[in-house]
Amino acid sequence: MCLAVPARLIEVDAQLQGFVDAHSNKLPVNCVMVPDAVPGDWLLIHAGFAIHRLSEQAVRKTWDLLEDLERRVEEDSHAIG
Amino acid sequence: MRLAEKIPLWLDLIAAVAERRDDTVRLMEVCGTHTMSIFRSGIPSLLPDNLKLLSGPGCPVCVTSQGDIDRILAVAQLPVVTCSYGDMLRVPGQDGSLESARAKGSDVCVVYSALDSVRMAQAQPTREFVFAAVGFETTAPATAAAVLEARRLKLRNWSVMCSHKRVVPALHALFAADTTRIDGILLPGHVSVILGSNVYRALPSLYDFPMVIAGFEDWQIVEAVARLMELAAGRQMVLENMYPEVVTPEGSIHAQQLLRVVFQLGDAEWRGLGNIPDSGLILAPAFDDFDAGRRYGVRPIEGREHPACRCGEIITGLVQPSDCKLFGTACTPVHPLGPCMVSSEGTCQAWFKYHRHEVAKREAAKL
Numbered sequence: 001m002c003l004a005v006p007a008r009l010i011e012v013d014a015q016l017q018g019f020v021d022a023h024s025n026k027l028p029v030n031c032v033m034v035p036d037a038v039p040g041d042w043l044l045i046h047a048g049f050a051i052h053r054l055s056e057q058a059v060r061k062t063w064d065l066l067e068d069l070e071r072r073v074e075e076d077s078h079a080i081g
Numbered sequence: 082m083r084l085a086e087k088i089p090l091w092l093d094l095i096a097a098v099a100e101r102r103d104d105t106v107r108l109m110e111v112c113g114t115h116t117m118s119i120f121r122s123g124i125p126s127l128l129p130d131n132l133k134l135l136s137g138p139g140c141p142v143c144v145t146s147q148g149d150i151d152r153i154l155a156v157a158q159l160p161v162v163t164c165s166y167g168d169m170l171r172v173p174g175q176d177g178s179l180e181s182a183r184a185k186g187s188d189v190c191v192v193y194s195a196l197d198s199v200r201m202a203q204a205q206p207t208r209e210f211v212f213a214a215v216g217f218e219t220t221a222p223a224t225a226a227a228v229l230e231a232r233r234l235k236l237r238n239w240s241v242m243c244s245h246k247r248v249v250p251a252l253h254a255l256f257a258a259d260t261t262r263i264d265g266i267l268l269p270g271h272v273s274v275i276l277g278s279n280v281y282r283a284l285p286s287l288y289d290f291p292m293v294i295a296g297f298e299d300w301q302i303v304e305a306v307a308r309l310m311e312l313a314a315g316r317q318m319v320l321e322n323m324y325p326e327v328v329t330p331e332g333s334i335h336a337q338q339l340l341r342v343v344f345q346l347g348d349a350e351w352r353g354l355g356n357i358p359d360s361g362l363i364l365a366p367a368f369d370d371f372d373a374g375r376r377y378g379v380r381p382i383e384g385r386e387h388p389a390c391r392c393g394e395i396i397t398g399l400v401q402p403s404d405c406k407l408f409g410t411a412c413t414p415v416h417p418l419g420p421c422m423v424s425s426e427g428t429c430q431a432w433f434k435y436h437r438h439e440v441a442k443r444e445a446a447k448l
């Protein structure tokens with residue numbers, strides 16, 4: 001239940017309602033817990049709320065992992081093929 | 082070196098530390114998402130035989146008392162729309178679940194966010210909506226924000242059945258009871274985003290074992306387990322934050338402010354742990370109008386669990402799912418009898434999905 005996923009803030013209005021890009025899905029988000037977030041920021045999203053603003057370093061770490069997984073999947077598929 | 086490539090090095094470290102011990106090392110995680118990640122990635126099968134990973138009271142659905150579940154089900158019998166996170170839908174109460182109530186005609190709706198239920202109430206002013214709020218401090222601020230939004234919109238047709246719980250009092254209750262030997266604790270990542278690491282600062286020296294805050298990827302968990310093994314071997318009873326990219330010492334000031342404004346502390350009933358003082362978050366008197374229990378006169382219910390269900394012992398680390406005679410026979414994800422088998426983060430479901438063949442293999446090898 002405490003699952004949270006990183007997503008990039010697309011837009012946010014004065015009531016702190018906005019939208020994020022989560023792996024190419026546009027999802028509504030409430031930014032009341034990160035009121036200083038601006039479009040372009042990476043946020044951690046839980047149950048429709050942004051609960052934390054991620055640093056560039058954290059995002060790089062996540063992307064590093066995802067790229068690594070992608071590379072391994074490609075290697076595996078080549079090996080099988 | 083890429084992070085995932087370090088996993089074998091950490092596993093070697095774990096094996097080396099475990100080999101130097103002649104007893105079984107027992108590490109506990111207290112987060113449903115950790116439970117699922119551990120089993121999905123097959124981590125237990127990579128660990129030495131004398132290292133056990135226990136699942137503690139970290140799944141909010143699993144720790145919700147039978148009485149609280151029955152109160153939610155009682156509300157669902159009323160002419161209201163009961164809104165719930167998907168995790169709660171199939172949790173069995175004394176007489177069915179939200180899912181079976183819906184099959185019998187109750188209006189039950191799964192929502193992604195507490196705010197969705199508020200928006201539905203705003204759009205349909207002639208219908209009454211109740212949000213069934215469960216979860217720890219990660220989820221509770223979202224409920225608090227929904228309550229404030231309902232007040233701002235002056236909604237008269239939205240209320241909340243609140244069963245939110247606090248993690249730290251439960252840890253104190255579990256550790257103080259001293260019924261389960263523990264050598265180290267893997268602390269939850271996202272609850273800690275809200276609370277901050279400082280709330281755990283006093284625990285390691287108080288209960289005499291190390292604690293590590295960990296992320297949710299397989300490599301983060303293996304890294305944290307390796308660190309816990311090192312700390313336990315060196316008798317270093319300290320707290321370490323291995324998820325610093327999202328967990329700060331102070332946590333989320335804005336989320337904590339939401340909790341302070343909307344909730345007050347109250348006693349709460351936990352499955353497996355009983356009544357724990359100040360472990361619940363209940364609506365503050367200023368928000369009584371949004372209290373579904375008060376609005377609909379739903380009194381506390383003393384729930385009755387299935388007599389053979391051992392979920393309470395499983396979430397306190399006393400037994401493992403395979404010790405329950407219902408596990409995998411009468412109780413399966415399709416026909417769950419206890420919450421640990423229902424919840425996608427429950428220990429029993431994780432075992433059933435990813436670990437039961439491994440257990441069967443080990444048992445067969447012993448014969």
